[in-house]
Amino acid sequence: MSKQKSKTYLGQLAEQADRLFRGQAIEQYAAICYMRMPDSIKVLLITSRQSGRWVIPKGWAMDRRAPHQVAEREAWEEAGIRGKARKKPFGYYTYLKMLDTGDRVASVVQVHLVEVSAMDVEFREKGQRSFVWLPPHEAATLVREPELKGLLGQVEAVLSKRKKSKTAGPG
Template sequence: MSDERLYRSAFADLVTVTGQILRGDCITQYAAICVRDHGDDVDILLITSRDTGRWVIPKGWGMRNKKAHQVARREAWEEAGVIGKVKKKPFGFYTYAKRLRGGGIVPAIVQVHLLHVHETRADFPELGQRVVRWFNPSEAASLVKEPELRSMVRQVPAYLNHR
């Protein structure tokens, strides 16, 4: 799907839940942008969603007794087999229309944390359920559907160069 069609599709999905967003009727998820730093080069990890196979970042629901950044780190491990250091402070937020199993759609606000990957494991809980792949930031941004996430992915190299 072309970049323009991805954008239109993401916005069309959000339009269907605008009323819910305005009422504050949203769910919250926590995610990790997983990065590998090679000096001047940066790789970003994307995974496929289990239901549609589209490219996404590891994300999931809140967990009792875990802070947002801890949930992001846990999701990255479970969904992609990566281990690393996660930033406590959010890198950003994005909104998307989450399709529920029963067929409904609800707006989701995703709090995103950067995770610097130190290790990847060949065996992890969701192995075989998703494709896990590294991309340069430009490629990764072109593959994700959500415009706000796309923008965040593009900002990663500049952010890493200014720390």
């Protein structure tokens, strides 16, 4: 087993801490796509094209697009999801991005909640990924990144709190 493989994921990420603190990490934008069901909330996980591990739609900055708009675009390109992203970030996570060169670099991902309004049958990466809709806590068990696990674990509580505050009348 190679030395890189024998280290835990957290150990590999910790080796990148110096770069993170010097601002040398790459930045990406992502979407936690969700649907409100009659008695629950479901979130979308997709597989990465290279490793097949469970992830959320994410991508690079785009000219003339705000981060939440990039999250919406990535959700459509990677999973055919149409929806409205919240402008305010839901949170951030870091992970090790494998570059085409084979090098790994730390990436800081700004995550936006995207409420699904439609799912297109035809989209850019159709057939290149698998996807699954799960309760947020189940989805959290399938992703590798610890901070993303934490964000997924907060989805239900945050969305139910917001729903209650919107439906509560003046006191």
